[in-house]
Amino acid sequence: MRERLIRFSNLLLDVSAADPDDARRRKLLNVILIGTGSLNFLVLITLLSISIIGRQSVLDGNAWAGAIGLLLGIFLFAWGNRRPSLPGWAVSGTFLVFLLILFMFVDTPEQMAGGRSLFVFTIPIIMASLLLYPAASFIFAGLSALEIWYLAEKAGALYNTFAAIGFFLVALVSWLSARNREQALREVRAINKELDQRVVERTRELSEALRRESEQSSQRQAILQGIADGVMVFDTQGKVILTNPALIRLLELPLDKILNRNLAEVLQSTKISDEERDLILRSVGYNQATLAPIRVKWGVRTLSIISAPVRDQKGRAIGHVAVMRDFTREAEVEQMKNAFVAMVSHELRTPLNAILGYSEMLRDGFYGAVNEKQSNAADRILSNSSRLLNIVSDLLDQARIEAGKLKFDYKLFHTSDLTDNLHSVMDKLARDKGLELTSRIDANMPEQIIGDSHRLQQVLVNLVNNAVKFTDKGTVDVHIYKVNERHWGFDVTDTGQGIAPDDQKHIFDPFRQLEGTVTRSHGGIGLGLAIVKRLVELMGGQIFLKSVVGQGSTFTIILPFEPPRQEEKEGEK
């Protein structure tokens, strides 16, 4: 109802015009016309009713004609005002002139000249400033002044100069106020226009940004859909919020078993062992990056998995992502390589052992006396085949370590076995180079400890062998000691050439020896230290290197004291 009323009044009042000033003025004129028209109409009806009831006309014939003429005039102006083809100023101007003419008849000329109804002239003067343009009030002040002069002449009365001055003063005031108003309006309109412009620009920017965003997002989507690696994106609650077809293919799970589930739920599969499931759950987690890919068997596949936190621009973790790669083929190749290396190494050992044996027997005169040169030659054969054997052994160990096949045999053994064995194996080599091999075991070190004595000896011999290799004079010292209640360790110190700081960080890499002449003069394929490090780590220990070029190096191994195994406890009973 209310809306209807508003719509109706809008229909009545609004006048369409292209120019906003024109529209505003036409609307104002419309309001005035409707107002005066309605008033006129009501007055006319009232007077007519009184005349009919009183059976006597309250107005004479001229007055009736005037009133009806006014009403018709108002209708005419209202009609003209609504026609866009007629200029607004012309309609308004004519209306105001019409008012001035009308005023001649509202009072007798005498009274008018005398000043009784002069105030009515202020109406067109003020209206002119509003309906035409601000300065138009002066024109109508002038016209009003002319009119009262004419009326004074007609009535033979004295011209009312004060009234004329009053008209101009009213014109001045309405000119000033109308001008201010128009100025304010113009400013508001300018501001609005600027605002509109800004809205247009901002809208364009936004739609551009939206387009770019959707473009990037579809690029990302295409990458995610296209890559062969399986991707899972987790939110901060650990739920999968995004994945891709490759992951579904790798895990052989339907989408609804992955999306919106946490990792533990996704891994509820019989395709994976409990042990490996735990490994994944430990390694793929919130706010941590996997340092190295973990490898697990998933059904017939081998998967390599890495994970990393997803961070926002401020560096806060807002989830994490796990990427799974099908590693089946690589794992097979690796397996074949390791098996091949192991087989070859094994097959090489037997003939090498024969060469070693025969050259030793020759050298030692087992087959009859040999002269010095022959003995030397046999010795060379012996030492070279030894070297070859060591290389083969290293390769075999490396292959076994990589294949994860290395097993440790933890048993109680005498700590002194380590040094005894070391001396029996290495003394001759050290002596041959003119070096002294010394060893000591601290008094606080237990006499017997639990460990894989074979692997520990391998570590020790490897380190001492290395020390002897790179030391030309002085000593190689082995020191076994207790670190604390839970750890023991040993140092292998030499007085060799030392290792430069830059080289220290690569010294445990497989197949790497320090650059330069050293490599060529010392032979080997650089597996020794890599194996030592791996073995130590597999036994739960750590290896450290301290070295000063020209002064020597110290390799330190720290290992945990192993608790007695079940069978040993039983054996003690």
Place this chain on the structure above:
Amino acid sequence: MTPEKPFGLIIEDDPDLSNIFSEAVHAAGFETEFVLNGRAALERLHGVTPNLVILDLHLPEVSGKDILEYIRSEPRFEKTIVVIATADAIMGESLRDDADFVLIKPITFAQLRDMSARLKPVA
């Protein structure tokens, strides 16, 4: 009557290594013999009770592990010392409890000779 020399049986499929091992054990003062495959070794063991057996593990026909089991199951071999000589460290280690000694190849002539000498039964 001079006391009989102790008897050492070398079970090794590589002829060169059998030869070297025989020589080494012989040099330690044993009477030696070698067989080149597992089946022949079992047959030979039916006839003799060696003081020392040098046993390779990867053998044709019958494996060294089976031979070791056979030796350990027969009371007749109670005093027989078994030294495993293998290039297979893993298997060697796994049999450490059943054998008296485990040597991982390469094994030098002197090493085996000196060891055999120590293992010689006191006359």
